[in-house]
Amino acid sequence: MLFNSIEFVFFFILVTSLYFILPHKYRWFLLLVASCYFYMAFVPVYILILFFTIVIDYFAGIWIEEAQGKKKKQFLVISLVANIGVLAVFKYYNFLNDNLTFLLHGAGWENPIPYLSILLPIGLSFHTFQAMSYTIEVYRGHQKAERHFGIYSLYVMFYPQLVAGPIERPQNLLFQFRTEHKFEYERVVSGLRLMLWGFFKKLVIADRLAIYVNAAYGNPDEHTGLTLAVATMFFAFQIYCDFSGYSDIAIGAARVMGYDLMKNFNRPYLSASISEFWSRWHISLSTWFKDYLYISMGGNRVPIPRWYFNLFFTFLISGLWHGANWTYIIWGALNGFYLVFALIRTRYIDKQLEGKVPLPVWIKKTGNILVTFILICFSWIFFRAESVQDAFMIVKKIFTLNGPLFTDFTQMFYGLVGLAILMAREIKHEYFKNVSPLLEHRSPVVRYATYMVLIALILLIGVFDGSQFIYFQF
Amino acid sequence: MLTQLVANPGFKKFLVRLVIFLVVLFAIDFVVGNVLRKLYFQQKSGPDYETIYAMEKSTEDLMVFGSSRARNHYHPKAFEEALGMSFYNAGRNGNFILYSNAVAQAVLKRHQPKIVILDIVGHEFEYYAPNYEKLSVLLPFYKTHPEIRSTVNLRGEFESIKLWFQMYPFNSTLLSIGLGNTEFYNKKDPIIKGYSPINRELNQEPVVDTINLNYEIDTVQVRSYETFIQNCKKAGVQLYVVCSPYFNKFPVRDKSIVLAEEIAHKYDVPFWDHSQDPAFSGNPKNFYDVRHLNEPASLRFSYMLAEKIKSADGKLATRP
Numbered sequence: 001m002l003f004n005s006i007e008f009v010f011f012f013i014l015v016t017s018l019y020f021i022l023p024h025k026y027r028w029f030l031l032l033v034a035s036c037y038f039y040m041a042f043v044p045v046y047i048l049i050l051f052f053t054i055v056i057d058y059f060a061g062i063w064i065e066e067a068q069g070k071k072k073k074q075f076l077v078i079s080l081v082a083n084i085g086v087l088a089v090f091k092y093y094n095f096l097n098d099n100l101t102f103l104l105h106g107a108g109w110e111n112p113i114p115y116l117s118i119l120l121p122i123g124l125s126f127h128t129f130q131a132m133s134y135t136i137e138v139y140r141g142h143q144k145a146e147r148h149f150g151i152y153s154l155y156v157m158f159y160p161q162l163v164a165g166p167i168e169r170p171q172n173l174l175f176q177f178r179t180e181h182k183f184e185y186e187r188v189v190s191g192l193r194l195m196l197w198g199f200f201k202k203l204v205i206a207d208r209l210a211i212y213v214n215a216a217y218g219n220p221d222e223h224t225g226l227t228l229a230v231a232t233m234f235f236a237f238q239i240y241c242d243f244s245g246y247s248d249i250a251i252g253a254a255r256v257m258g259y260d261l262m263k264n265f266n267r268p269y270l271s272a273s274i275s276e277f278w279s280r281w282h283i284s285l286s287t288w289f290k291d292y293l294y295i296s297m298g299g300n301r302v303p304i305p306r307w308y309f310n311l312f313f314t315f316l317i318s319g320l321w322h323g324a325n326w327t328y329i330i331w332g333a334l335n336g337f338y339l340v341f342a343l344i345r346t347r348y349i350d351k352q353l354e355g356k357v358p359l360p361v362w363i364k365k366t367g368n369i370l371v372t373f374i375l376i377c378f379s380w381i382f383f384r385a386e387s388v389q390d391a392f393m394i395v396k397k398i399f400t401l402n403g404p405l406f407t408d409f410t411q412m413f414y415g416l417v418g419l420a421i422l423m424a425r426e427i428k429h430e431y432f433k434n435v436s437p438l439l440e441h442r443s444p445v446v447r448y449a450t451y452m453v454l455i456a457l458i459l460l461i462g463v464f465d466g467s468q469f470i471y472f473q474f
Numbered sequence: 475m476l477t478q479l480v481a482n483p484g485f486k487k488f489l490v491r492l493v494i495f496l497v498v499l500f501a502i503d504f505v506v507g508n509v510l511r512k513l514y515f516q517q518k519s520g521p522d523y524e525t526i527y528a529m530e531k532s533t534e535d536l537m538v539f540g541s542s543r544a545r546n547h548y549h550p551k552a553f554e555e556a557l558g559m560s561f562y563n564a565g566r567n568g569n570f571i572l573y574s575n576a577v578a579q580a581v582l583k584r585h586q587p588k589i590v591i592l593d594i595v596g597h598e599f600e601y602y603a604p605n606y607e608k609l610s611v612l613l614p615f616y617k618t619h620p621e622i623r624s625t626v627n628l629r630g631e632f633e634s635i636k637l638w639f640q641m642y643p644f645n646s647t648l649l650s651i652g653l654g655n656t657e658f659y660n661k662k663d664p665i666i667k668g669y670s671p672i673n674r675e676l677n678q679e680p681v682v683d684t685i686n687l688n689y690e691i692d693t694v695q696v697r698s699y700e701t702f703i704q705n706c707k708k709a710g711v712q713l714y715v716v717c718s719p720y721f722n723k724f725p726v727r728d729k730s731i732v733l734a735e736e737i738a739h740k741y742d743v744p745f746w747d748h749s750q751d752p753a754f755s756g757n758p759k760n761f762y763d764v765r766h767l768n769e770p771a772s773l774r775f776s777y778m779l780a781e782k783i784k785s786a787d788g789k790l791a792t793r794p
Contacts, residue, residue, distance in 0.1 A: 006632035020485075021476050185484035410649050448495065452502055459503070459641040460648055465607045 001041035003249045004202055011038065012253060015159075019257050024180040028151050031177075031257075035159035039122075042163075046121040049086060050157065056082040057131045058152045061138045061145040072139060079135040083128045091120055095324030123163030125321055129288055131156050134170045136292055143170040151177050158259075160250040164243070166264040166284035173259070181258025191255030193439055193451075198248030200454050203462035205418035206242035209234040211411045211463070217384055220394050224403025228394050235384050236377050237419055240268065243282070267426045269376075272368035274338040277376060285321070289314050308343065312336035322383070327391055331382040338375055414461040421457075507640020510651065514614050514644060517654030521566060522647065524668055525611060528564035529580040529619065535559035537581065538668070539574040539702075540593030542567040546766045547718040548591065550667040552776030557784060559588060563668030569608050571598055575698040575705075576612055576625040582709045583621055589783065590706050590713045595765075596720065596728040596749060597685070599699070601692035606630075613643035628694065671769040676721060676758035683722040691733065699734060703741045714783060715745045718775065719754035721764040744786055746779075753778070 001008050015034045022030055040047055060079035064072055088096075093116050101111040134155065137143035146152040155174050161167075216223045216231030223231070247264035254261045264284050271277035278286050290299075294314040300307045312333070319332015359367075381398075385391035428435055436442055438450040479485055517523040528537075536559045538548040544565025553561045564577055574592060581587070612626050616637055627633050636642050644651065653659060663670060706713040715738045717731050731747060738745035753774075754760045760771035767775060 006635055020479050183479060183482050183485045183488070185487050188484075188488060410646070413649055414646065448498070451495070452499060455499060456502070456506060456641060459639055460645055462645065464610075464636065464645065465603075 001038050003246060004199065004207075007041070016253075016256055020183050028148075028154055028177055031159070032150055032154045032157065035154065035157040035162060038159040039157065039162055042122045043119060049090070049121055049124070050127060053083055053086055053128060053131050054153050054156050057135050057156070058146070058149055060135050061152070062147065064135060064138050065145040076135055076139045080132060083132050087124060087128050089116070090118060090124055092320075092324045126165045126167055127156055127162060129167050129285075129321075130161075130165075133167070133288060133292065134174075137170050143174070146170075146174055158254070160253040160259075161261055164246050164250070165282075166247060166250065166262045167288050168261060168284070172262060176259050179258075184258070187258060188256050190440075191252040191257075194248050194252030194255065196252075196451065196454055197439060198245045198250075198252060200418075200458055200462075201241035201245030201248065201422065203458050203464070205415065205422055206238045206240075206245055207463035207465065208411060208415040208418060208461065209238040209241075212408055212415065213238055213384070215408065216406065217386070217390075217394075220385070220390050220397070223397075223406055225397035225399070225401040226403060227406040229398045229401065230405060232377050232381055232384070232394070232398070234415065236269070236373070236380050237422070239380065239383070240265070241418075241422065267430050269373055270369060270426060270430045271372050272365055273372055274335065274342055274375060277372055278335070278339070285318070289318055293317060308340045311339050311343070315339065326388050327382045327385055330388065330391070331379050334379045334382065338379075417461060418457070503640050507642075507644070510641065510644040510647075511614065513651050513655060514647065517651065519657060519659035519665075520650055520654035521659075522611070522614075522650055523654050523659070524564070524665065525566060525577065525615075528562065528577050528668070529615060530584075532562050532564070532581060532587075533560075533585055534562040534667075535587055536561045536589040536591070537587045538563045538565055538591045538593065539578055540565045541570050541595055542670075543595055543718055543766060544591075544593035545668065545670045546672055546762070547593065547772045547775055548669060548779075549671075549769075549773045549776040550669050552773055553780045556777060556780035557589075561667055565593065565668065566611070569611065570595065570605055571695050571699050571702065572605060572609055572625055572628065573612065575702045576609070576622040578702055579621040579625075579705060580615070580619050582705055582711070586709045586711055588712060590711050591779075592702060592713065592715045594699075594715055594717045594731065594734045596717070596724070596731060597689065598730040599691050599695045599733060600689040600730065601695075605692075605695070610645065613637070613645070614647070616643060625698070669772075671772070672762040672766060673769050674762045675768060676761040676763065678758060680722050680756040680758075682725050683720075684725075687726060687728070689729075691729065696733065696737070700737055703738065703743055707741060707743075713743050714786075715743055716779065717747045717749040719751045719760070719767060719771075720749050721755060721758070721761045723756065724750060746782065748775070748779075 001011060011034070015030070018030055019027055036047060039050065057079050060075050060082075063075040064079075067075055097111065097113055097115055100113065104111045134143065134146075134152075138145050146155065151174065154177055155168075155170060156162075158168075158173070213231045213235045216227050217235070220228060244265035251261045251264070262284050264282060266280040266283065268277050268280040271280055294310055297310045297313070298306060299310060302310065313336070315332045315336030316329065317332070319328045319330070319335075322328040322331070378395075381394050382388075382391045385394055425437065425439075428437060438446060439454075441447045441450065514522065515526060517526065536553055536557065538544050538561075542565065545563055545567060546565075548563050548565070550561040550563065553559060564574075564581070566573060566577075571594075578590070606629050609626055609629050612622050615622055616626050659665070703713060703715075715734060717734075727747075728749070731749060735745045735747065748754070754767065754771055760767055762768040
């Protein structure tokens with residue numbers, strides 16, 4: 001079920017109402033049934049994949065806790081292999097087979113391995129990563145194994161974050177299912193407010209900009225460098241508003257029922273460096289990779305070349321996590337390269353320049369924000385392009401910038417109205433913390449007027465074509 | 475548990491504020507929606523104005539329905555001169571049979587033109603989700619034109635619920651309403667009785683169109699086409715279904731065109747396929763782009779068609 005659908009509005013009202021009416025002991029069951037229904041609204045049969053990983057990880061958790069020595073590790077490996085195996089089959093099998101075919105063709109051979117005719121289950125990478133974080137944390141002794149099968153299932157399937165995160169840790173979420181949540185006015189209103197902002201970002205900004213972006217990226221050979229440059233910048237905001245909009249709706253929906261999910265975005269385009277960007281963008285995934293991959297490889301407590309490798313490799317895998325396509329791998333590699341280059345620059349170049357370029361701090365900061373934004377936009381080209389060939393063609397065209405701008409005046413106008421509101425809010429939250437934000441304003445008149453304006457803008461310039469969230473495909 | 479919830483002061487406060495919020499929201503929605511409705515229907519120019527005119531004001535003897543190809547290909551001068559009839563071109567960019575059928579239903583409810591030309595395009599019946607989304611241009615008419623509701627409801631099963639909001643029909647129209655209430659559109663592109671002249675000559679040679687020929691036929695759009703024919707017949711209107719010229723060559727006849735012809739013949743409606751008419755197709759001088767004739771060619775095409783209508787007198791005919 002899509003958050004941006006009327007079905008979801010009814011679903012949310014019904015589930016939340018029942019949740020507060022039911023006694024605490026039955027709520028986990030309500031949420032589990034609701035989550036199953038929510039997931040089965042996409043492709044019902046794929047719930048069996050979820051069930052498979054839930055059963056494996058549930059027992060693996062208990063066995064890891066009870067086992068000693070090597071056995072402990074063996075159970076963890078079983079759990080990880082099962083989860084990664086599911087990902088490998090459903091997400092990467094055809095991609096690997098494609099590449100094998102290419103290599104074998106090069107040598108003049110036919111590939112005898114058949115392709116699988118399967119759809120990628122919605123949100124597979126999200127719930128497998130959440131499931132893996134559970135068994136890893138039990139193995140590390142940070143989390144007790146959950147003995148209640150229903151509650152463990154709910155940890156994996158909790159509908160607000162089931163298909164696109166935030167990817168939760170068991171320490172943050174599991175105990176919340178056992179805590180009784182009473183109806184709290186402030187919490188409910190704050191959750192609904194966050195959902196409203198999420199809907200605004202998705203319907204007014206992301207889906208509007210998508211119209212221009214899809215037109216340009218759908219036929220890059222027919223568009224000029226200038227158009228593709230503008231489309232890339234729009235895509236940067238499209239993907240941000242699409243994904244952070246989803247996260248806001250998810251966090252808001254959970255908050256209404258009393259659950260705290262982790263923050264997933266923190267005004268990433270106001271970052272003054274790439275490393276800062278990654279501490280503000282898709283935080284639940286970045287920290288997942290940091291906690292379970294980067295640090296496991298030794299993090300920065302290793303010789304410098306190995307440190308650089310760890311960083312680069314983590315981003316390469318992060319690219320692969322996003323999709324089974326070379327475009328995502330290049331995107332990950334590019335971000336890894338940015339980070340390694342930044343480390344080298346800090347170590348060898350910045351020290352020598354220290355104090356030699358006397359610029360006011362605000363100019364330096366603005367410059368850094370702009371450079372970071374441009375670098376991130378450049379990497380988005382690979383993320384959004386249909387193929388590596390398309391991506392390189394787009395890069396080439398952008399660098400020549402010849403030809404006129406394709407002007408879809410209506411779409412650009414509505415998109416820019418939404419973007420202006422977004423930027424005003426982000427800048428206020430970043431730099432004017434003492435000014436009361438309109439959505440959370442002390443004066444109820446201002447607050448309510450803001451709700452009304454946002455709803456009116458959603459109705460008047462939102463896009464109601466029921467388009468999916470970009471991150472569902474991952 | 476329900477009693478505990480009702481006794482919760484936070485819940486009571488929430489309910490009271492929710493009711494106030496909803497009352498204020500619907501009041502604002504009512505006022506803004508109705509202001510927009512007034513402004514929408516008093517537009518003086520632009521695509522929305524043309525749809526309003528076609529649906530609510532047109533009284534012409536000859537009307538053309540279809541997409542941008544209808545809008546750019548059927549020149550009023552030719553039909554008025556050759557047939558001595560008043561003319562209006564109700565084609566709309568980016569809209570196809572679903573839109574044409576809905577507009578025709580609105581027209582036929584209050585006025586029977588003598589002749590209707592329906593311009594069919596290649597891939598007319600291909601399933602393409604945006605064809606349904608584009609029906610949003612009919613949302614402002616939902617309230618006052620019950621005959622188009624079934625078509626608008628094709629946008630999604632919850633369309634009637636979204637229409638509880640008075641502002642929703644005017645989604646994405648703010649800018650066009652603003653400009654439509656000025657002379658902006660008239661100054662930008664002069665429109666002659668719904669016909670939009672475009673002037674440029676193509677600078678390329680024709681190729682064999684390799685666009686996917688094995689597409690999925692959308693039965694909903696086929697049914698809509700059939701309804702269009704049935705409604706015209708019921709109203710006693712002489713209908714001609716025409717496929718106007720394309721620049722490129724088709725390797726085989728498009729299956730939507732074949733199907734449209736079969737259905738037209740089933741109802742004894744003349745079907746004229748000029749998609750590959752050697753008098754126009756393949757000559758870059760006749761085309762603005764690969765899908766649209768330029769003004770001089772459209773004028774010639776319209777004269778040719780008007781003469782054909784004169785001589786056909788309702789007889790079945792096919793390709794030239």
